[in-house]
Every structure is written in C-alpha cells, then in structure tokens.
Amino acid sequence: MLEIKNLHVSVDGKAILKGIDLSVQPGEIHAIMGPNGSGKSTLSHVIAGRDGYEITGGRIIYQGEDMTGMAPEIRAAKGIFLAFQYPVEIPGVANTTFLKEALNAICRYHGKDELDAMQFVKVMREKTKELGIPEDMLKRAVNVGFSGGEKKRNEILQMAILNPTLAILDETDSGLDIDAMKIVAEGVNKLRAPERSILLITHYQRLLDYIIPDKVHVLAHGRIQRSGDKKLALELEEKGYAEFGEAAA
Amino acid sequence: MTTESTNIKTFVESFDPARSGLPGAGLGWLKALREDGIERFEALGLPTPKLEAWKYTRLKPLEDTRYQPVTDEDGMAALDTVPSLLPDPGGRPRLVFVNGWMRPNFWIDGDLPDGVHLEGLRDVLETRPDWIRERLGTLAGEDASSLVQLNTAMMDTGFVLRVEDGVRVETPIEVIFVGGLTARPVAYSPRNLIVLGKGAEATVVKYHVGLGAGAYLANSVSDIEVGPGALLRHYKVQAEAKEATHIHTIRARVARDATYESFSLSIGGRLSRNEVSVRLEGEGAHCALNGAYLMRGSEHCDNTTVIDHLVPHTTCREVFKGVLDDESRAVFVGRIVVHKDAQKTDGYQLCKTLLLSTGAEIDAKPELEIYADDVKCSHGAATGQLDETALFYLRSRGVPEALARNLLVQSFIGEALEEISDEVVRQAITDQVVHWLPAACYLAEEWRAE
Amino acid sequence: MVASIDTVQQVKELTEEKYKYGFFTDIESETAPKGLNEDIVRFISAKKNEPEWLLEWRLKAYRYWLTMPEPKWSKVFHEPIDYQDAYYYSAPKSAADGPQSLDEIDPQLLETYEKLGIPLKEQERLSGVAVDAVFDSVSVATTFKAKLGEVGVIFCPISEALESCPDLVKKYLGTVVPYTDNKHATLNSAVFTDGSFVYIPPGVRCPMELSTYFRINAANTGQFERTLIIADKGSYVSYLEGCTAPMRDEHQLHAAVVELIALDDAEIKYSTIQNWYPGDENGRGGIFNFVTKRGHCRGRNSKISWTQVETGAAITWKYPSCILKGDNSVGEFYSIAITNNYQQADTGTKMIHLGKNTSSRIISKGISAGRANQTYRGLVRISPKAKGARNFTQCDSLLIGDRCGAHTVPYIECKNKSAIVEHEATTSTISEDQLFYLRQRGIPPEEAVALVVNGFCREVLQQLPMEFAVEAQKLVGISLEGSVG
C-alpha cells in the first residue's frame, strides 16, 4: 500500500524529516506518535503532495507507484485522503457544494459518470446520519465559524464520502469530546477493510482504545525512533518522550 | 486666481525684512534651499480644494489674514508658568518655544544620557551645518507640498533631537510650543528634525498650546528618521488658541526592524491639519499611526495620512477616533499604499467619528492602494451618534445624563488612547480629553475614582 | 507562489480565452459618415424622426460637450480618444423600415443572438423573459410586447417611445442624468441612438423579467444607448442588461446612460452582466466602457437596487448610483468586477442621502489578476436633512498574482448626527492553505480557484435574478454553487 523509503524533507533549507522508513500493508492501521514539532504533520503533508517541501532524498511509493512530483488532486483521485490537523476555512462555499465538486472531480478522473444532484443528496444524507452530524452543517460555508470539534467531524464526514484507500488522520481526535471521539473512531473502524489502510497521527493513546492499531511508531528528531504494537502507546503515555531526548508537550 | 496670487505675493513679501535674521543666514546652501522653496511655493500657490489632497479643507485664514513674522520681542513675551502636558516636569527633559522663539531659560536637561542631543535648530545650524544639510537635502524633496516649501523658505525655529546608536532614553522628552501671545497676527515656521540611530529608543511629546487670543499661523514640519531596529514614540497634542491655524507636516522614514509610533490629539485651533507620511523602508518596519480629535464651535481639523509599504514584511496599524460638537468639522484621509513587491504586508486602519450635534460634519476617505498580492489589508470607517441605549443604561443606573454623555464620549475616545504605549503620556493625554469634555466631566473624574 | 500561477491561468480562461462572443456578423448596415459634428447630431435625430425639442436638447449637449475636458480623476489610463475617428450611427439595413415582428428580422441577426445565448424566439416561448436587443446602435427586436401591454407596461426602444408616448419621455429624460453631467454622459446625450424605455404603471408588478442585450458589431462604432426606466407609484420591475462585442484590435467606445426613476413605494431592480470584449492578453483592443448609471428614488419608500457583474471591457468606468430623495427610500449596490491581463476598472457607486430614514447598502467584490488594476470608488453622502440615514459598505478585493493592483477609495461625507455610516474593506489573496485543502480533496487547481472566487462573490451572485445567475456564475467560473442542498 504505502512504502516510504529513507525520506528526507526540508523546508526553507531546514531539514525536518531525516530518513523516514515506513511500510504499511493493505488493511493495516498504523499509529504515529511523537513530540510537538517532530515532523508528523510534515510527513502527512508530503504524502498528500503539498507544495513548499523539498524532498532531498528517498521516495514515497503508493500502490506501487512513485508519488514524487504528483499533484495533490491526482493523489486524492488515487485514493489518498488527509484529515487536516487544522482544517481550512473557505468562506462563501457551502459544504455540500465543496463535497460535490470534490466527488465529481474524482469521478471525472476515473472516467466515471458524475453523480446527479439526487444521488449526491442521498449519499450525503446517509453519511451525515451515520456520523450524527446535523444537516445544517452541510449548508454552512466550509469550516467557517465551525468549532474546533465540528471542524474535525467535518473532516471525518469528508473522508466517509470520498471513500479513500489510504486515509491519514492528523490529530483528528484532538479537541473532540468523548462522544465525538467515539463517533470518529466508529467512522474509522467502518472504513477498516482489507484493501484499505489508515495512518493515525495522535498524541493520545485514548483513541487507540477504540481503534486498535496494527503498529505504533514514535517519530522524533525527524526519524522513526521506535516501532511496536499497541503496548508502545501505553508505555509512551506513562513515560513520555524523555527516552527520545525530548520532553512531551 | 489673481487675488490668490497677489495674496501669496504679499504673504511672501511681508516676510522679506525678516529674512536676514533667519537661522543659518550665513550658509550659502541654505540660502539657495530657501530661495528654491519660495519659488516652488509661489509656483504651486496655496493648496485649494481643487487638489484631491485638500478636497475637504480650505485654508481660508491664509487667504485673508496678513500674517507677519515674529520678532524676538514676541519671543520674550512674559509667561507666568510654563504650560506643560506632562505632570511634574521636575526631572523631565524639556524644551520651550514661545511665539516661535526658543527660551533657553525654561530649558530642562533632565539627565539626558550621553549620546542624546536635544538642541535648537538655530544652534545646530551653527555647530553642525553639514549634518543638517545632509538631512534637509534628502528630506525636503521636490515633490513636497507647497506648505512644506513655504516652511523650507521661512523656517525660523525648531528643534533637533539626535539619539546615537544603541542609546535609549527612558523618560519622555517634552517640547512645548506656546503661541498666541501677540497682538497682531503672526506666523512662524518650526522645522524639527528627529534622528534615531541604530537600535536607539526615545519618546518625544510635542505640546502645541495657545495661551493668548492672538491669531497666528504655525506651519511646522517635522522630519524623522528611525534607524534600523530603533523605536520612536512620537506624540503630539494640538491645543492651539481659538484663532490659531496649525499646520503640521510630519515625514517619517522607518528602517529595517524599526518602529515608529505616533499619536496625535487635536483639541484646539480654528483650523488644523496634520499631514503625516510614513515610509516603511526596511523589512520588519512597523508603524502605529493613531490619533483623536475633539472639536467644537466652528473648529476644523484635518488628519491626512499616508503610509507607504515599500518593501516586504512591513506592518502598520492606524486608529483614529473623533468627536464633533456644534458646527465643527473634521476630515480624515488615510491612505495605505502597498507598493509592488511589498509582499506580506499587514495593514489595518480604523476611523470612527461621533457626531454630537446637528451642525457637525465628518468627511472621511480611508484609502487602500495595493500593488502586491500576498498582503493582508483592511480598513473600516464609521460615523454615528452617541448610543442611546447605552445612555439609557447608564441613566437607569443613576448616572446623571450630562455625566453619562461624558462617560460615553470618554470611552469612545478611549479605544484610540489605548494605542498609546507610553503610560505617562497616555495618562496625560487622557486628562486632556477629560478636560475637553463639558463641565460635568469633573464629576466624571470623581465618579471614576470611586 | 504556485498558487498565483495556477490562479492566473484560471482567470485567463475565464475572461480572455473563453471570450466566445468574439465572432463578427456580416450584415449590411447603414452607417453615418465618420466623425462628430452638429450635422451628425442632426442626422441621427432626423433618422429617428425625433421631435424638435429633442434635437435642441441634443445640440445643447453637443455644444456643451465641446467645452468639457476629459475626466481625469479616475485611476484609468488610456490614449486620448479620437472622437472624430468613430462612427456615431450604424444600423442594420433591414431595420431601416423597422421590423414589425421577429419574423421580419434578418435571420443572420437572429443567429447572432443565438450565438450570444439569447435565442429570442426561445426566450419568448419558454422563459418568460421579455427581451429588447440593441445591435450596434438601434433596437432590433422586442419580445413579449403584447403580453406586457395587457398590464400596461411599456417596454420598447426609446426611439419608439418617442413616437408612442413622447410626453413620458419628455417628462423624465435627462432628469436624473442632466446633459451637463460628465463628458461621457454629455456625449451620449448628443448622439444617443437607441436604448430601452420602460414604464410601469401605478400598482403594477411587472409580470416578467425585462432584459436588454447590447452588442457592438460594426468596426469603429461607438455605442451610445440610453435607457430610461420609470416605475410609477407602487410598481415593481426587475430589469437585466447583457453586453457583448466582437474581438477587434482597436478600442471601441461605449458611453451609455441609464436613468431610473422610482416614485412612491416603487422598486426597480437593475442587473447588469457586462462582458464586452476585454482586449487581448497584451492589452490590444477592447471596449472602453464609460457608462453613467443613476437612479432617483423620488418617492417615499421607493427602492433602487443595482447589481452588476463586470467581467469584460478594456476599461470600465462606471458608478451606478442612487439619489435617495424620498423619505425611507433604499438604495443598493452589489458588484462583482473581475479584471485580468491589462484590463482596468474604476467602478463603484454614489449613495446620496437626502430624505429622512433613507438607507443604503454597498457590497463590492473585486478580483484582480494578471496586470490588471481595479479601483473601487464610492461616495456616501449624508446631507444635513437626512435624519436617521444609514449606510453599510463592505468592499473586498481579491488579488491573484503579484503584478495586479486593487485600490479602494471610499468617500464618506456625513452632515447629520443621527446617521450611521459604516464602511469596511479588506484585501487578500487566495491562500495556499485553501488551495491545498481543496486539491487534497481531489479538486483540480482551476476549479479550486473558481470555487474560492465563487465563495468570495456569493453575496452578490445571490442578488441576480435566477434566470441570469447561471450565466453570471459561468462567467465568474462557478459550476455548482446553490444547485444542491
């Protein structure tokens, strides 16, 4: 599914990722933990193809294909989804409009027919209901005036509708109340399928009580310092990141 | 047209006899500069509302008053006490001008640290003419307005503040211009220079105060250089006499990582105009350009400002608030210009005016001119009257109406006063505002003290 | 910086490359000799069989025009206009005898309108929109006349109105925009050739949208139409104009005048979709769009609302304004202006508050790309008698690319203490965060920009009559907005 080999990334000449190796098989869920500023979001942005990062070494292979230089919308069409740590506000553009645009762009890419308004409304209704999201949120402009938790839920809704093959969730659990977190976890668990993989970036092992990861990695100083199973998360909860030379947040 | 040009001629001519007594009269380059100024002034003429920059302000007093030069006798006018803006001037550095003449006897040194030089223009023209020449030459500028040209031609007074690299002055330096103590209409033209070296820091308070009833014209120009990493707080209170015309052109250049903070309070004068232009010339430069105007009677106050963002990563913030009573009138023209390539500019501007009376008028023109795309600029302007609901609220809590009005005006102006970062000055300026308010304000103070 | 490049391309597509109206129709036309003098003015007047008073008025305007300097205060730059190098009258030949119905109209002309997206017959049959089309200088067809006649609405070319209801025209013409108003309006007063006339009788709610399409076809032709709309007491009308012109290398002058009059309790909604040829990417050719539009809320409780979507023209110079004379009257101005390449626009509004409790609202959205420069210029004036007047102005600019400019020049003059005037303005760019977010969801960059721009303009787009919103949205680069949910 996803093979990252010796990935080096810098921003404005400053090295941030210094040799990441990561291999995610279809159907697996991996959790990435690590202190603030260690490069977790950077890694997620680079996988999604954001401009402004310089890849100074290594490769990202997704479904056997080298992603280097590929436009973000093509990666999205190929099934990569990133739930943003800080979802962006788009004034004046209704959530529904945005989602329909996105879904149809992806359909077009695959040469499939676009959904008509009726079909689309049906999909939306279904998913909002499943995730317990109030429908009026759909009519509001994308993330504008949303509370922190609403923004995160909106990310999950988008994920459910766009139906990705590789989902990267960057601290989607931060800022959620306990009920919302359960809903998010449910949403993720529903997506869990043999042909789908998930990368969870989180600071709290709490989330991992609901979503049991296949592997847990610790990212610090721009490298994966240690990998293990769920127990590693529990250990980190207890001891922090001191062992990796940095204090936890 | 002809009457206007004859006006200009007589205006200029009446100052001819005084020429030989102007500071730096022996300096050839200065003579040439002055002559050039006269020529340009005559060519440009007095600004009229036909000029966009003077759309809302007419210089009527200059058209129909025959101003005369001040004499040294005027300068020696008796003064019981020196009016001071800042309380307890005891230890604070201070410079006093009366009718345009510097009065060394009122001068207070106030332990200015080494590397700070506060002097009269006349003296510096004698001791360091070349230093002045360098600055006047570059700052005078050919495209300057006719009133700046006039000042260049006539400058007969003013002060020079020089702060050397890395020197910081903690206490505010007060410069007081007393006017109005003459029987005949007079005019004087202060030219001030404030130059802060690298990393220097200073606070200057200019207090323009009218004591007598005489009509006078003060046509000031302040040229300011804020060196790299330096910080200048530059405050001004205009409390000129009832018949006075106050024109003040401030031109500031702000270097890399430097900050220029300015506040201008206008509470007097028949006609006043503050024209401020700030050039942000180095990355990281910041300017805070704030002010308040409180006018009554038939006073007219014009605040015209231009902030030029010339390089990337510069910021500005501008807050003006005003209160207009009776038949008074105010003008606010604020332009923010983001030049080509001045990316990452962050600019904010706000102008709000309260009209207290039916005859009052505000003309506002907040203007953005933007030639770069990666910028964040916004402005807002609003006019309105006292909030009746708030007034009712206060009265229902037992506050008498007159007092309640004062409180609301005070809180309205307060938003601008908050921008003053020096605490001593903020308090002094707040007091000026409170004293401007109708008599019930003294009650307001008591009320506040409880 | 990638964001800007992508977006520049996007806007290019919207405005220049997709200028699909750039065809030229080969129709025989009747043209007056080139140049401007009193004889031309007389020629135009004679051609139209005008009454003596109108000829006099035209001549007064012409003579006054000769004395006027070019307006210099706006932020637009162009070579001096050679007024002698243009034709001031050009009519399709077949119109000389006046088409009586659509069937009599030159089929090629009809085809032109179809290409423009206004199949007149279709419109008549299907959409219930009455259309008056002005081709070069004269009106060629007015649809739906009969149906409008039933309720007493007059909707016809102004030249026809001069014959059928001369008193109405005489009573109102030039009362909102006097012939001395400004250089361009004065020229229009002297040489206007046609335009639409609308009269809505008291108490009538016009049963359909009225619409006029303007097209400049002939080379070197100036277009000077004059529109006059009167909404009598208690009436309502919604009116839309669209404009196109073929691609030509030289500049063409369009100096129109629109006068609106709303009497007691009447409401006029006037929408414009302006898509004149903007010139090529090097700034060659394109229309000079120098237009004077003004509405007079003459009666109590009257309302005039301007909505404009300005995407075309090399230079736009236009300030649809409202004089709020009647007590409680309302003026509105909603504007989207897009400029790209070397386009220039200096546009905005004036709200003159004279009556008590008058209110006005200004929403302006400017998008500037390429090397274009755009200025919002607005005046809000509260006169001493306008007790309780209110104004709200919101003026936002979006800059795309680092070689364009966006300027905001509001004038606020308040002489009444009970008035509340609020003005807000912002300038920003499409952020890279927004662009990346949308692209991450699979939306290609051009569409992403269109989406953001669409969101940016939403408040104004919502003001357009439904029938035309789609066309406007296409122009602004929108595909989906409002169709779901």
Ligand SMILES: Nc1ncnc2c1ncn2[C@@H]1O[C@H](COP(=O)(O)OP(=O)(O)OP(=O)(O)O)[C@@H](O)[C@H]1O
């Ligand atoms: N555009 C940028 N310019 C400069 N530095 C950057 C930029 N983006 C990221 N960095 C730096 O890279 C480092 C890693 O940032 P990143 O956002 O990936 O951390 P993170 O692990 O997601 O932290 P958190 O847990 O707080 O979300 C930080 O030191 C950050 O300041």
Ligand SMILES: [Mg+2]
């Ligand atoms: Mg992060």
